[in-house]
Amino acid sequence: PTTKLLPRLIRQTFLAIEQSEGAGARVRRSIGTPKLRNFSPFLMLDHFFVSPGAGFPDHPHRGQETITYLIEGGMDHEDFAGNRGRLGPGDLQFMTAGRGIVHAEMPAQGEGVNVGLQLWVDLPKRLKGCEPRYRDLKAEEVPVVEVDGGKVKVKVISGESHGVDSVKDLAYTPVWLLDVEVRPGGKIVQPLPEGWNAFAYTLEGDVVFGQEGGERKKVEQFHNVVFGDGGQAVYAEVEEGAEKSARFVLVAGTPLDQKVVQYGPFVLTSQEEVYQAFMDYQTHSNGFERADGWESEIGK
Numbered sequence: 001p002t003t004k005l006l007p008r009l010i011r012q013t014f015l016a017i018e019q020s021e022g023a024g025a026r027v028r029r030s031i032g033t034p035k036l037r038n039f040s041p042f043l044m045l046d047h048f049f050v051s052p053g054a055g056f057p058d059h060p061h062r063g064q065e066t067i068t069y070l071i072e073g074g075m076d077h078e079d080f081a082g083n084r085g086r087l088g089p090g091d092l093q094f095m096t097a098g099r100g101i102v103h104a105e106m107p108a109q110g111e112g113v114n115v116g117l118q119l120w121v122d123l124p125k126r127l128k129g130c131e132p133r134y135r136d137l138k139a140e141e142v143p144v145v146e147v148d149g150g151k152v153k154v155k156v157i158s159g160e161s162h163g164v165d166s167v168k169d170l171a172y173t174p175v176w177l178l179d180v181e182v183r184p185g186g187k188i189v190q191p192l193p194e195g196w197n198a199f200a201y202t203l204e205g206d207v208v209f210g211q212e213g214g215e216r217k218k219v220e221q222f223h224n225v226v227f228g229d230g231g232q233a234v235y236a237e238v239e240e241g242a243e244k245s246a247r248f249v250l251v252a253g254t255p256l257d258q259k260v261v262q263y264g265p266f267v268l269t270s271q272e273e274v275y276q277a278f279m280d281y282q283t284h285s286n287g288f289e290r291a292d293g294w295e296s297e298i299g300k
């Protein structure tokens with residue numbers, strides 16, 4: 001039984017504070033701030049809130065993968081290769097920037113706020129020059145598993161939970177991504193690959209992390225919970241008397257044994273390569289050729 005699994009202990013928790021990003025967008029950044037920098041393979045986690053008229057107009061990427069998970073509303077994307085798409089609630093886009101992408105990410109028309117998560121994952125050095133590619137995952141493609149008599153629901157976006165496997169490998173860098181909803185009184189013991197770096201980010205409600213009889217901590221909304229690398233499973237529950245359910249994403253990834261040298265959306269392993277990325281972007285070369293004269297429709 002999973003209760004025999006050693007718990008992954010909490011290394012640190014902190015509140016993600018709202019800040020400006022892009023054009024009038026607001027993000028709660030919980031990875032990629034001074035509080036949590038080298039947490040390989042994770043480079044950035046933004047919980048974004050984009051009102052109509054705001055967004056992320058034309059900008060480049062090189063050397064990383066971005067995983068965008070739409071929670072509320074809708075976001076359009078359009079890149080310099082003519083790829084376009086729309087993410088609705090529960091949809092995901094896995095974008096491998098590789099050698100270079102220039103795109104815009106803007107709210108789909110509508111009047112409400114558009115909410116989601118964007119996670120940046122580092123690419124292994126040998127893949128940083130790869131051709132860009134997209135993997136879309138529609139909400140209805142994400143398997144859901146119920147645990148603890150239905151008090152817990154896990155959307156298995158990537159990885160495996162209670163015997164349910166995600167549908168396909170979506171990123172080059174192995175990453176598990178679970179969206180967990182827990183009703184009051186619900187408990188879950190979620191094994192994670194040993195030795196992988198892992199964190200949880202609380203979207204709604206209060207979650208108690210930790211095994212009964214061991215170290216436990218109640219974490220409120222908009223907090224990042226960073227787990228240590230010992231242990232085999234994350235223990236989480238919502239108190240019986242809690243007024244409302246809680247929701248958090250649980251993420252784990254293989255640490256990459258390589259340097260991270262980052263300048264905004266250019267993520268490489270040496271200063272020279274970052275300068276090169278900047279020059280390539282300015283001169284439309286080495287993967288940025290199609291940026292020459294390109295402007296998005298949606299980012300205007």
Ligand SMILES: Nc1ccc(F)c(C(=O)c2c[nH]c3ncc(Cl)cc23)c1F
Binds near residue numbers: 023027059
């Ligand atoms: N300034 C700057 C520089 C480079 C970027 F890539 C971006 C950017 O596009 C985003 C940063 N957080 C995000 N959360 C969600 C979405 Cl959909 C996009 C972003 C940006 F804003």
Ligand SMILES: [Fe+3]
Binds near residue numbers: 056059061066103105
């Ligand atoms: Fe982007």
